[in-house]
Amino acid sequence: MLQVINVSKSFSGKEAIKNINLEVKKGTIMGLVGPNGAGKSTLLRTIVDIYDPDGGKIQVNGYDIKDNFELKQTIGYVADRNDFFNSYKINDIVKYYKFAYKNFDIDKFYELNAVFEIPLNKKLSKLSKGNASRVAFMFAMSLAPELLVLDEPTSGLDPIVKRKFLQLLVEDVSERGTTVVISSHNLSDLESICDQVVFLNDGEILKDNTLDNLKTSMKKLQIIFKDTAPSGFECWPEFINVTKLGRSYNIVTDNYSEELLAKLKDNGALFIEELNLTLEDMLIFAVEK
Known part of the structure; x- marks a missing residue:
């Protein structure tokens, strides 16, 4: 489903990720873990074509992600910082998604908001970090994505909301076969949901295995x-x-x-x-x- 092939990315001459190779199969939840500065966010931003790799390529279902508008319609992304729409009310962002994404399901969005209870007439900048993360997740899930890329999505969530979030994520994978790549410092959260785990440090993969195999070895x-x-x-x-x-x-x-x-x-x-x-x-x- 997702293939990262010999991908590297540098900033000001410093390598953030180095010759990354990994594969995530359809319907798999892959957890990306590592210390601060390991290169997790750089890798995720490269996967969704925010960053152009210095070398290598990203493929989803066998197609290159680079400048592929149709392919990006099938990808949901939740960034570690959700400030792109800061000056907009949530209701206005809904209008943007309806225009930009042909698969955007507004009924699904309202269904999710019945769970998360976000005031839709508020500007994104007026929400707490946890609520802003909920909004980003609601929009990503409302695209019915084949690939869902999540960068620290549970940061700022209280335990009750976090549990709802994880439950919704697992249910979506079970029902639709969604492929998920998720980065988090809350490793107990990842341990409860992940099939595959990738350890990243200094821009390089230390381990890439199923969680069951890691626990065995x-x-x-x-x-x-x-x-x-x-x-x-x-x-x-x-x-x-x-x-x-x-x-x-x-x-x-x-x-x-x-x-x-x-x-x-x-x-x-x-x-x-x-x-x-x-x-x-x-x-x-x-x-x-």
Whole structure:
């Protein structure tokens, strides 16, 4: 559905994203995660053709996004800052969308507003950040998009509204097969909805996998040896973090397997406890590796 092929983008000679390659299949929710300055917003803006890449290309359903008006009719985008229509009332923005997008469903927009309860006679600039994010989401969803690109859409939302937002998003994917690319610092939100996760740092992809596979391969282990740990244990290539407290070792691995367990037991491990990592834990250890 979405293909990012060898995409790079620089600003004033500094590379923001570097040779990015990824694919998101139809009906998938892909979470883009990384620290501040990792290049997440740059990548999303390049995907929707706000930024022209220095190299590479973006394709949706096999067609290049560059200057493709018809293709863009099928894409919904919620920016991290929603100030393009700041001086307009919401009702006036509705008129713009009716004119600009042939697929804009005004009934869907009002249906969503029955949930979010935004005063439509107010200017966008007079709304809180959370309410402005709701408005942007309502417009994007009212396009019945095939691809929905969301940059920090839950920022400023209270827990009750956030739950409604996530529920509406998942329902839309289930009912219409929408493909979603979403960036957020609220990793617990992404963990509850994402199928695929991409870790980005310094403009490069560290990991790109399904959430289930990440949870299977990345584990924390608490290990106690019968006597002492084998020589060079802390430098085993399977480990990305090792700490020691008394006789106990806390290990983080991104290569968890039955073979690793067998290797530990063969080297005298008396006690091994497996602990699952949250998505936030995974990101921290992947970045600090």
